[in-house]
Amino acid sequence: MAEGTENEQVRELQARLRQLGHFHRSPTAFYGSMTAEAVSAFQKKQGLSATGEVDGGTWEKLTAASRKPTAGELRPATTNELDKPDARCMTGRVLCISKESRTLAWMIDGKVVSAMDVRFGSENTPTREGTFKADRKEREWESTLYHTSMPYSMFFSGGQAVHYSADFKARGYNGGSHGCVNVRDRERLSAVFGQVKVGDKVVVHW
Incomplete structure (x- = not known):
């Protein structure tokens, strides 16, 4: 070869x-x-x-x-290799989001249940880092600020949410979000959306 x-x-x-x-x-x-x-x-x-x-x-x-x-x-689920989980992701039910590896891992009690590629906000509209809670879920949603479709939204910090992005699917990392965590695998996100409960932890880290 x-x-x-x-x-x-x-x-x-x-x-x-x-x-x-x-x-x-x-x-x-x-x-x-x-x-x-x-x-x-x-x-x-x-x-x-x-x-x-x-x-x-x-x-x-x-x-x-x-x-x-x-x-x-x-044939892995993610294009990017999963980062080593942050210590805050090792207990309970957590959407563990790594800016370093550009991945999201849905974890329960330290085990990865599902994983997917993600992209983040641009320099002017960065995705906030820290420990949050999923405070609202919307299967169908349109951004009131940017008038874009945000299916399977799981809000965790004000208007910032994990959601499916048709733009991410089409353009990949050539684009960016307005601060949200974009996912390009609709089917995988739909399954995780069905499992995540309001109140579950969201960790965004480097």
């Missing part, structure tokens, strides 16, 4: 490299420059020639150092 290869073995390669801390995004099945760099880093660590390409010897070492990836590792 080398740059330009695209198949399911590349997906497995990336998942195994991710287990070992060399690949820091979801497996894509495409062997690009990031995968080549991750392979080179693994080869250096193993005392192999750092070619950035996978030959028989590299694959043998990799399979010995890692385990067969699960379905969840091959």
